[in-house]
Amino acid sequence: MQGEAAAFDAKHTADKNLKEEHLRLFRPNLENPANKEATKELNEKEQQRCEEFKELIDDTQLNLLTAEEETSQLFHVAYLNNVRAMIAIFDKLIPRTDFIMLPGDEIVEKKHANIKMLTA
Amino acid sequence: MESADLSKRSTRKWPGLGPNVFIVDYGALFEDFKEFKDDEEDAAEATAPPTQPPAKGKGAEAEAPKKDDAKDNEIACEVEVQNTDHHKAIIKARNEYYQAFKDRFQLSLAATMAKYDALRKEENRFNQYWASNLAEITKKHI
Numbered sequence: 686m687q688g689e690a691a692a693f694d695a696k697h698t699a700d701k702n703l704k705e706e707h708l709r710l711f712r713p714n715l716e717n718p719a720n721k722e723a724t725k726e727l728n729e730k731e732q733q734r735c736e737e738f739k740e741l742i743d744d745t746q747l748n749l750l751t752a753e754e755e756t757s758q759l760f761h762v763a764y765l766n767n768v769r770a771m772i773a774i775f776d777k778l779i780p781r782t783d784f785i786m787l788p789g790d791e792i793v794e795k796k797h798a799n800i801k802m803l804t805a
Numbered sequence: 806m807e808s809a810d811l812s813k814r815s816t817r818k819w820p821g822l823g824p825n826v827f828i829v830d831y832g833a834l835f836e837d838f839k840e841f842k843d844d845e846e847d848a849a850e851a852t853a854p855p856t857q858p859p860a861k862g863k864g865a866e867a868e869a870p871k872k873d874d875a876k877d878n879e880i881a882c883e884v885e886v887q888n889t890d891h892h893k894a895i896i897k898a899r900n901e902y903y904q905a906f907k908d909r910f911q912l913s914l915a916a917t918m919a920k921y922d923a924l925r926k927e928e929n930r931f932n933q934y935w936a937s938n939l940a941e942i943t944k945k946h947i
Contacts, residue, residue, distance in 0.1 A: 697924075704931070711938065721946045728939055735932050739925065746921035750829050750914065757827030757910050761880070764906075768879045768899050775891040 686752045693745040700738045707731045814888050819896045821882040826907055834918060 707727060715724040831838040880903060886892040 711935070713942070716942050716945055718946050721943075724939070724943060724946065728935075731935060735928060735935075739928055742921050742925050742928070746917060749917045749921075750831070750834070753910065753913055753917070754827065754829045757906070758825075760906060761825055761827050764899075764903065765878065765880050768895065771895045772879065772884075772886055772892065775889070775895060776887060778891065780889055780891070 686749060686756075689745060689748050689752065693741065696741055697738075700734065700741075703734055704731075707734065812888070816885050817888040817892070818883055818885045821878070821884065822880055822900065822903055824881055827910055829914065 707730060710727055711731075714720060715727070880899065884896070886896065
């Protein structure tokens with residue numbers, strides 16, 4: 686996805702430069718009938734640039750959405766498998782509370798270290 | 806039975822998170838895909854989908870969730886697990902991180918759409934500007 690976006694950014698920069706170049710050439714002197722052919726040529730170039738850039742936008746947008754969807758589907762499958770595995774593992778584990786008490790397992794209270802604490 | 810202590814039950818049911826949301830609805834996002842989507846829906850209604858035998862081998866695990874989407878899917882559907890703190894933690898983590906990824910997915914789609922739609926809009930605006938200026942310039946080209 687990052688590669689796709691980076692490739693688009695590079696082409697976008699090139700397109701921006703071309704667009705600025707076309708705008709620079711798009712001068713009022715083209716009004717002169719003598720420049721009819723030049724105007725026509727410039728307009729054709731600009732229309733071609735515009736079409737190509739729009740196609741690039743469409744393709745990139747679609748590719749990014751598709752990549753996002755595919756990655757997320759992979760995540761979904763992995764996540765589902767992970768949840769199943771976790772449940773299966775913990776189904777097999779014996780919780781601490783299920784162990785019975787054996788002689789000697791009584792909770793031994795901690796004795797105070799200092800007699801002064803008891804008499805205070 | 807309803808007054809019984811639920812913590813003493815051996816199993817507990819947890820609600821599902823709904824159907825798989827990681828699907829891009831191209832028909833809703835693009836006008837051009839709308840007709841295509843409608844055609845697909847019509848075709849799907851006309852012919853019932855063929856039932857595939859369960860895949861075996863390497864790809865079997867990856868295919869399983871699609872098959873299980875309707876039922877027996879631990880994410881989409883209600884799941885009944887043992888009533889322990891561990892299982893509770895699993896389900897809570899499942900919900901939390903699924904929601905987090907779902908939000909990220911939707912944000913990512915929205916960001917992609919917004920960025921490229923804005924570029925397309927700007928290109929159309931520039932094209933109109935160019936066309937109107939060209940019309941002004943070529944008035945004298947007879």
